[in-house]
Amino acid sequence: MKVTVVSHSDNKLTLLLEKTKPAVANALRRTFIAEVPVMAVKDVTFYENTSVMPDEYVAHRLAMVPLKTDLKSYKWTEACANGDYSMCSADISIDEAGPKTVYSSDIKTSDPKIKPISGKIPIMKLMPGQRIRLEAKAVLGKGEDHAKWQVGLAGYKYFTTIKADYRKLKDLKAVAASCPVGALKVREGKLELDQVKCTHCNECSHFVNDPNAFKLGFDRTSFVFVAETNGQMTAKEAILQSVKMIEDKIQSMQSQL
Ligand code: SF4
Structure with a gap:
């Protein structure tokens, strides 16, 4: 699994989790919400x-x-x-x-x-x-x-994928401008997507001239993971504590087996 810190402040941490599975992201989410002691x-x-x-x-x-x-x-x-x-x-x-x-x-x-x-x-x-x-x-x-x-809230979403046939697509700027959260940009004749901003709203697909040349989908192996605490501890401390708790459970199971 590849982990990238996108942004972090005392109380909020945004991560990209790549090459992993929903079960891993969900274990981290559930441990964060339900098990970090405060x-x-x-x-x-x-x-x-x-x-x-x-x-x-x-x-x-x-x-x-x-x-x-x-x-x-x-x-x-x-x-x-x-x-x-x-x-x-x-x-x-x-x-x-x-x-x-x-x-x-x-x-x-x-x-x-x-x-x-x-x-x-x-x-x-x-x-x-x-x-x-x-x-x-x-x-x-x-x-x-x-x-x-409860230390705070955590959630994740799949990466959005775009399959585009750039020979058939016209007016990429209009497609990018249709995104209500500014997640799309045109760079070197192609659409570039900001995974953190994209909300999967599907709005951009209504602005393409040829629907067959543009398809939005999900990458179920990569996630944008956001964790935010109420301030009892920093988001980094709470995430590290969650990871430690998952690790402890696996080690306990391993030694019992
Ligand atoms: S799905 Fe919605 S948020 Fe994502 S790029 Fe398209 S318009 Fe923007």
Whole structure:
């Protein structure tokens, strides 16, 4: 398999996966979405809540705040899934009084590395005289158990193929201009396709003078793969973690066999 990084920022990674199979791209997608462990609030103890919001609402909102996750210091194991959080949790707390809007920046954590990805996420409003005082555990978990533990989203699409008979095709510029996302260019008398931009919309095939001279198709051995995290870790870290998890599963199967 050939892997090419097309673009990457902290939270988003676009790759070309060539000479491989849909099963490989799909294993990577599924592992990324469902199995990369991230921190999220699990158990909340309320000592005081005189706001208009019930405890359950506040707990749910806290749980949906994405937290920076450090997989070098915290380890997800079966023990963690079974309620032993000694290796996989950090303590958080909130103690605020109204009038104010409580934001994610008001969350205090026992480990400065485990903190909300942004301080601007509103959690609740407190009116004069109202107070919220709580403690909670941020615990490593997996997206397959709850969306709050989902690191982000990943997806892939097949490469688009163009079969064109350039002796019969006329006005290539008009065909290229018909593409709504600018994926087609004319270069040296031929159509050049940007695989990342192409959405398989088929619009360009309506602008050819001879439909028999132009055919769009799929290359089922090559994929544009896009992975984006919510910010708990970088997209690169999450992809590498996904690859490691697939590798671990295969090694475990190999040793058992
Ligand atoms: S299929 Fe759609 S997106 Fe792709 S090149 Fe043709 S017009 Fe552009």
